[in-house]
Amino acid sequence: MLTFVFVCFSVSVTGLHAAFTVVVGSPSIKVKENEGVDLKCSYTADFGETPRIEWKFKDLKGYQFFIYFDGRITAEYEGRITVDDGGLRFNKVTRADTGDYDCEVSGNSGYDEKTIKLTVLVPPSKPVSRIPSSVTTGSNVRLTCYDADGSPPSTYRWYKDNTPLPEDPSKFPSFKNLTYKMNVFNGSLEFPSISKLDTGSYFCEASNGEGAPQCGDTVNMEVHDEDNSQTPAVSSSLSTENKDVPSKTTLNHMLEKQYGVFLLQEVKLKLEIQKLELEITKLKLELQKLGQEP
Ligand SMILES: *[C@@H]1O[C@H](CO)[C@@H](O)[C@H](O)[C@H]1NC(C)=O
Ligand SMILES: *[C@@H]1O[C@H](CO)[C@@H](O)[C@H](O)[C@H]1NC(C)=O
Numbered sequence: 240m241l242t243f244v245f246v247c248f249s250v251s252v253t254g255l256h257a258a259f260t261v262v263v264g265s266p267s268i269k270v271k272e273n274e275g276v277d278l279k280c281s282y283t284a285d286f287g288e289t290p291r292i293e294w295k296f297k298d299l300k301g302y303q304f305f306i307y308f309d310g311r312i313t314a315e316y317e318g319r320i321t322v323d324d325g326g327l328r329f330n331k332v333t334r335a336d337t338g339d340y341d342c343e344v345s346g347n348s349g350y351d352e353k354t355i356k357l358t359v360l361v362p363p364s365k366p367v368s369r370i371p372s373s374v375t376t377g378s379n380v381r382l383t384c385y386d387a388d389g390s391p392p393s394t395y396r397w398y399k400d401n402t403p404l405p406e407d408p409s410k411f412p413s414f415k416n417l418t419y420k421m422n423v424f425n426g427s428l429e430f431p432s433i434s435k436l437d438t439g440s441y442f443c444e445a446s447n448g449e450g451a452p453q454c455g456d457t458v459n460m461e462v463h464d465e466d467n468s469q470t471p472a473v474s475s476s477l478s479t480e481n482k483d484v485p486s487k488t489t490l491n492h493m494l495e496k497q498y499g500v501f502l503l504q505e506v507k508l509k510l511e512i513q514k515l516e517l518e519i520t521k522l523k524l525e526l527q528k529l530g531q532e533p
Pocket of ligand 2: 383421422425426427
């Protein structure tokens with residue numbers, strides 16, 4: 240027991256002298272889609288001649304994947320990357336490569352890891368917006384705008400009658416009679432109690448600093464009193480979509496989405512199992528080592 244305590248103590252003391260240290264070239268890297276990129280990662284000499292190096296990737300949804308493991312590039316990354324003492328090199332990145340890369344090094348009983356955040360830059364695409372064409376005075380109305388492609392994620396701006404709406408209307412004399420709430424990060428424009436003043440033509444714009452900002456379709460939104468017998472209609476930039484019954488396409492999309500989620504969960508669980516098995520092996524080795532000590 241005493242020996243064990245001593246080992247821990249000596250490791251933490253050497254730690255103070257920056258021993259067993261992994262160093263990355265840059266903790267945050269941005270690269271355009273389809274270009275190559277180097278994720279530089281080096282380590283101090285005390286890890287020994289042939290340390291164990293592992294690379295892991297965590298995507299934006301939090302799913303983790305092995306890239307380099309047991310001295311080998313995993314099947315998913317075969318042909319796409321090279322790994323050497325200096326780090327990892329992508330021949331060509333896609334938008335799905337955005338996320339965190341862990342460079343882990345162990346050897347001579349030392350361990351360290353560093354993370355590199357990679358952002359693959361993708362310009363926004365034309366946002367999909369939902370703007371009702373007819374609403375009742377006093378109702379709560381939410382307009383939405385979403386660009387699925389922009390990386391980093393787009394921020395949103397709304398236009399009414401071709402004039403950009405300020406994020407906070409109360410701060411501007413010419414807008415202070417308007418009562419909407421705008422969220423520039425998720426694209427929502429909400430009217431807690433819509434009034435006739437809000438009648439107008441609306442469109443939204445997505446931008447992320449890459450390429451040109453993209454605009455959604457323009458829709459005239461009319462605010463009318465309740466006694467008006469007009470039926471409320473919803474116009475969306477997916478204009479072929481029927482508003483009441485989900486179309487075949489929508490259903491297919493929904494199913495595909497769910498199926499995709501299940502597949503991802505399966506992959507994730509398999510990786511978790513691999514990870515746990517690895518932990519068990521490591522612990523067994525540790526136990527053997529402790530058993531062998533005098
Ligand atoms: C705002 O409302 C007030 C009173 O309801 C009115 O006098 C004023 O002209 C309005 N301002 C604008 C910019 O529409
Ligand atoms: C966007 O943010 C607002 C709060 O600012 C929230 O009420 C709304 O639910 C969010 N919309 C989406 C689609 O997440």
